Amino acid sequence: MRIEDEIKQPTFRDEYQKAIINLVYTTGWLQLRQATAFKTFGLTLPQFNILRILRGQHPLPATVALLIDRMLDKTSNASRIVDRLEEKKLVTRTVCPANRRAVDIRITPAGLELLKTIEDSGLMEKNGTQFLTPDEARQLNALLDKIRTEDGDGATLHQPSCE
Amino acid sequence: MRIEDEIKQPTFRDEYQKAIINLVYTTGWLQLRQATAFKTFGLTLPQFNILRILRGQHPLPATVALLIDRMLDKTSNASRIVDRLEEKKLVTRTVCPANRRAVDIRITPAGLELLKTIEDSGLMEKNGTQFLTPDEARQLNALLDKIRTEDGDGATLHQPSCE
DNA sequence: TGCAAATTTATGTACATACATTTAATGTTG
DNA sequence: CAACATTAAATGTATGTACATAAATTTGCA
Numbered sequence: 001m002r003i004e005d006e007i008k009q010p011t012f013r014d015e016y017q018k019a020i021i022n023l024v025y026t027t028g029w030l031q032l033r034q035a036t037a038f039k040t041f042g043l044t045l046p047q048f049n050i051l052r053i054l055r056g057q058h059p060l061p062a063t064v065a066l067l068i069d070r071m072l073d074k075t076s077n078a079s080r081i082v083d084r085l086e087e088k089k090l091v092t093r094t095v096c097p098a099n100r101r102a103v104d105i106r107i108t109p110a111g112l113e114l115l116k117t118i119e120d121s122g123l124m125e126k127n128g129t130q131f132l133t134p135d136e137a138r139q140l141n142a143l144l145d146k147i148r149t150e151d152g153d154g155a156t157l158h159q160p161s162c163e
Numbered sequence: 164m165r166i167e168d169e170i171k172q173p174t175f176r177d178e179y180q181k182a183i184i185n186l187v188y189t190t191g192w193l194q195l196r197q198a199t200a201f202k203t204f205g206l207t208l209p210q211f212n213i214l215r216i217l218r219g220q221h222p223l224p225a226t227v228a229l230l231i232d233r234m235l236d237k238t239s240n241a242s243r244i245v246d247r248l249e250e251k252k253l254v255t256r257t258v259c260p261a262n263r264r265a266v267d268i269r270i271t272p273a274g275l276e277l278l279k280t281i282e283d284s285g286l287m288e289k290n291g292t293q294f295l296t297p298d299e300a301r302q303l304n305a306l307l308d309k310i311r312t313e314d315g316d317g318a319t320l321h322q323p324s325c326e
Numbered sequence: 327t328g329c330a331a332a333t334t335t336a337t338g339t340a341c342a343t344a345c346a347t348t349t350a351a352t353g354t355t356g
Numbered sequence: 357c358a359a360c361a362t363t364a365a366a367t368g369t370a371t372g373t374a375c376a377t378a379a380a381t382t383t384g385c386a
Contacts, residue, residue: 001308001311001312002308003304003307003308006311007233007235008232008233014297014300015297015300015301015304016290016292016293016295016297016300017292018300018304019292019295019300019303019304019307020193020290020292021235022303022304022307022308023186023189023190023193023303023307024190024193024194024235025235026186026307026310026311027186027187027190028235028236029311030183030186030187030310031187032238032374035373035374036374039374044341044342045342046341046342046343047341063364063365064364064365064366065363065364065365069171070170070171072170072184072187072188072191073191073342073343075195075343075344075345076342076343076344077342077343077344077345077366077367078365079365079366079367080341080342080366080367081341081342083366084340084341096364099351099352099363099364100350100351100352101350101351101352101363101364101365102351102363102364102365103364103365103366127179127183128310128311128312129179129180129182129183129310130179131309131310131312132179132182132306132309132310134177134178134179136306136309137177137178137179137181137182138178139302139306140182140185140186140303140306141166141178141181141182141185143295143299143302143303143306144166144182144185144186144189145164145165145166145185146294146295146299147189147193147291147292147294147295148164148169148189148192148291149164149291149294195344198344199344202344207371207372208372209371209372209373210371226334226335227334227335227336228333228334228335236372236373238373238374238375239372239373239374240336240337240372240373240374240375241335242335242336242337243336243337243371243372244371244372246336247370247371262333262334262381262382263380263381263382264333264334264335264380264381264382265333265334265335265381266334266335266336
């Protein structure tokens with residue numbers, strides 16, 4: 001369904017403004033669907049992502065600093081997400097012996113098992129991108145990368161400078 | 164910069180998984196930049212969006228139900244966003260005389276002036292899409308619309324059914 | 327009319343985000 | 357070594373999201 005119909009706004013200033021709205025709306029749509037699915041396993045999306053980072057380290061521990069470095073959203077509060085996972089016995093927290101400022105965080109067997117259950121459920125594949133061809137997925141990746149162009153100074157602009 | 168480098172993950176299962184991560188990451192990147200800019204005007208993104216809907220209605224009032232209908236995120240809590248705008252004297256709330264269950268919400272002159280100040284600042288145009296050509300913006304819109312295909316039953320899939 | 331159902335908004339709770347501040351441990355330097 | 361800076365994590369506060377529930381009003385129908 002076209003974004004115009006989804007949000008009942010028949011016209012946009014231009015394709016650029018429409019693209020912004022469409023990005024925010026589509027990502028929200030996608031995350032809502034994923035969050036709903038994860039809820040049946042008692043996890044939120046950030047909790048799931050932290051759990052996967054911890055499995056990537058397993059059997060080595062991770063520190064909060066490492067989690068922040070690997071997280072998609074750097075500004076979120078890893079400490080409190082780990083709190084929730086610890087309450088559910090999916091991770092453990094122990095003071096790092098080598099540096100008592102740091103905390104070693106490890107995924108538990110229960111955590112590993114939960115990840116496997118979720119991944120075996122096929123939940124992760126139902127995310128909307130299955131409606132794209134492989135070439136379209138590549139195009140989408142290229143366009144998104146281009147949006148995040150850093151504009152230190154005058155990178156090639158395609159919008160008229162007057163508005 | 165490629166998403167692989169942004170999040171320091173050299174490989175993905177496939178272009179589909181990469182596209183999902185890229186969507187979430189790029190939208191977060193975009194919203195963080197926009198939110199930071201709006202903060203200099205004392206507004207959050209949801210507050211700004213509500214304010215624009217109210218201007219669209221002006222001088223007629225809107226109800227909370229209308230705001231929810233027009234909002235990008237239907238499940239967020241319009242009541243409390245209006246609370247914040249009311250505290251800042253950017254909107255008014257009065258019980259609707261015709262239906263005392265409903266509440267008439269109106270943008271104030273200060274609210275209209277703030278919107279104009281923000282829009283005149285050119286803040287809204289610096290959102291990343293200026294690095295796309297008009298044709299690329301159109302492509303992006305088409306791809307995003309395709310992701311939100313409703314799969315009542317077997318819409319055309321492009322991923323192998325086995326995994 | 328009278329009472330149940332529906333509607334409209336507000337409130338409560340759990341979690342997350344964004345950012346400032348605090349606490350504790352470690353490094354550094356005079 | 358003592359004073360100060362730096363680092364790592366936790367905590368505090370304001371806001372927003374997601375969802376359940378409450379409160380007030382209106383509607384509809386027996």
